[in-house]
Amino acid sequence: MTYSELWRRLVPRYDEREAKAVARTLLEDVFKLSLTDLYTDGLERLTDAETSLLDNLFGRLEQGEPVQYVTGKASFCGREFKVNPAVLIPRPETELLCQTVISAFNAPYCALQPPEPLRVLDVGTGSGCIAVTLALDLWNSAITAWDISSDALLTARENAHRLQARVNFELHDVLQLDKAAFEASPFDVIVSNPPYICERERSDMAPHVLQHEPPSALFVPDDDPLIFYRAIARYALRRLKPSGLLAFEINPLYAEALRKMLEEMGFRTVDVKKDPYGRERVITAQKPLPAPPKEESPKRTN
Template sequence: MKIKDLRINFKDSLSELYESEEILSFFYILSEKILGLKRVDVAMSMDVVITNDQLLHFINAKNRLINQDPIQYIIGDTEFYGLYFKVDQNVLIPRPETEELVDWIIKDYEHKKGERKLKILDIGTGSGCIAVSLAKNLPEAAVSAIDISEEALEIAMENAQYNDVKVNFIQTNILELDFLEERFDIIVSNPPYVRELEKQEIKPNVLDNEPHLALFVSDNDPLIFYKKITELAKQSLTAQGLLYFEINQYLGKETKKMIEKQGFESVIVRKDLYDNDRMIRASLIKKNDL
């Protein structure tokens, strides 16, 4: 089969499930993965005949897309903050909003490079995207990362090794900790924050595939992880240390108020590119003292 015929078949098979541009995006991602052809190369290779083995890979991928499997799980990796990360059903697929959180931290600290060795803790690391990206871009920092899932930590370790950074990974349930054994300059977390009542807003390819343990919290206590991490951070941040969160867009005010009640003096809510409340930075000292 020629590439041009494959593309037509691919679009026709998925047209009832996805928009045309999204189908083409899937096709070009798979073309690079299976055929080794970037988008511009595909345009110039329409009459190239693919092998039976390559065709089989496309058919398998197409069938998984029909089943609403995320394209990132199908190809086995994704890009985040300029780095590549292995992903599977044991970890959440990193989002652009989380890149914004990572960028905020890096911009806050990159001017301090060389002053002293930062100590960073990422709580609920999943694929390791936050911890690994910070370790890569703040190379003098000592980075640790916590997760409850052994399977997730195995993926995160692979991602740290692949991106040539050192991260100290720890398996533990953060809700069961009474204290952190070290002090940190930065504590960051993208914990579960989607309420059960918000499930109807979640696309099937996310709801049916990504780990619910990393996504959902009870409607009755949606800030459970934020409360616990803020309590631990209050005890374990250094004098000028900062706490960063990715947050539920509907609970920005509530999350800010809770953090302030814990004694944090400077709590800033920042919107993401879609104009949703998405990130918080908090300090135990007033902003003008930072």
Template sequence: MTINSAFQNLLDSFCDSYERDEAEMIARIVFEDVFDLKPSSIVIDADKDFSFEKSERLTQIIQRLKNHEPVQYVTGKAFFYGNEFEVNSSVLIPRPETEELVQWIIESTSNKKQNILDIGTGSGCIAISIKKILSEADVFATDSSLGALDIAKRNSENLQQQIHFKKSDILQSENPFNIQFDIIVSNPPYITEAEKSSLDKNVIQFEPHEALFAIGDDAMIFYRKIIAFANKFLKEGGQIFFEVNQQYGKEVVKLLNENNFKNTKLKKDLNGNDRMVRAVK
């Protein structure tokens, strides 16, 4: 099998499941990240042999992709805010919308000594991306999943950023760090059971449900708990940031206002959906 025929075999195997452009993008990601073949090699070295070992690996990858497994889990990596993050099924795949949240946080403060907390850190993409820019800040992060924390810790080591991690479930525990914070950020589970049927099959089958779904149809449960936490542990004048379900952005704003937060702002993402909220204590 040649490199070109292997590439076409991969592309043809799942092109019925994706738009052509997306299928080609996935195929190129696989060849570059799994087989260490640059896009130019597919053209320049098209007639070179594709080894038996690589052919066997390709067969396994094709099966995983045909089963709708996200390519990020197949390659074990995702790119976020200009950096490469390790991912597996213990963590959500970082989304572009969350990059916008990180950018908003960075624009809303300065690089100074301050305490920043990321609740429900997952892969660590928010905490680590903030620390890379706001290097003077002390960044703390929690998650209820040990599997997620293992990935987050590896990402912080790979990207050489010191983050203080603790296992903690915001629904059941108090402040595991026993300090006050200048900024609290969270992208909590906010999809309701009623919305599950609208999600893509690859999300439902492979991404961690505990990081996706609120409890039952209570989309606000994590927001209520985090706001109560912020009332105790966010400094006066400190900022709180949320990523939100586009259907509940106004409810999050209302909840913050009812808890005496001020300067509350609901912001849309690049797709025009209500996606982020900021408020000041």
């Protein structure tokens, strides 16, 4: 068995370049084989048990299971996170969301940085990649993370514990928030990568995503693509501090509609950011300041 024979098993699922990358990821992560090993005798040194495991894992890849689920881990912002079918696989565009928040508050002498811990809420935390990254990289922060899935929260807690990040995880459905959610202390930042892919976009998606990643974390109704953004923004109007930051990862197809919605809701300094490929991927906005009290007109005296 050679490296060439292995990656060619994946060509029906992937093009040649991606098949090589997927095969190499599995061989490096699970069997600790370097690129040099792959082109020499590294595979021949595997034991019978390792060879059997390798065949089993490649069988899962041939069925379309993402390599991150097969290896059980994914890289995000320079760290390894545990992933499984209960959570989305972290993606580079979500790194841009984290970098946007971090740069807003970690800049020297940033005017937005409060003297007390920066209170941050991550809505729909999944693997916990956003919450953990912000907990570790955002100076003087206190992070809370929500998800509707108890299985996702278990994975997120494990990632936080392994990476030594302090995050308070809570079970909440942002579309049906309970009283406790509204009794939380106000937040300085609310960040989210919510579901944003319309059902009609399924035909454009890779089969390994459709068949293996959790649909509840991906899809929204065709007739209401902003359903989660609207719910989170409404909550932000009530629980963000004045001038607090709201930050979303977005579907480029609905960037303009989302910008208009946030402005109509009263948010200010709404800004859309593009990824390195020129696609609109992140939107930020600030909660409006409270209206100043009206001055009473002086009473006229005769």
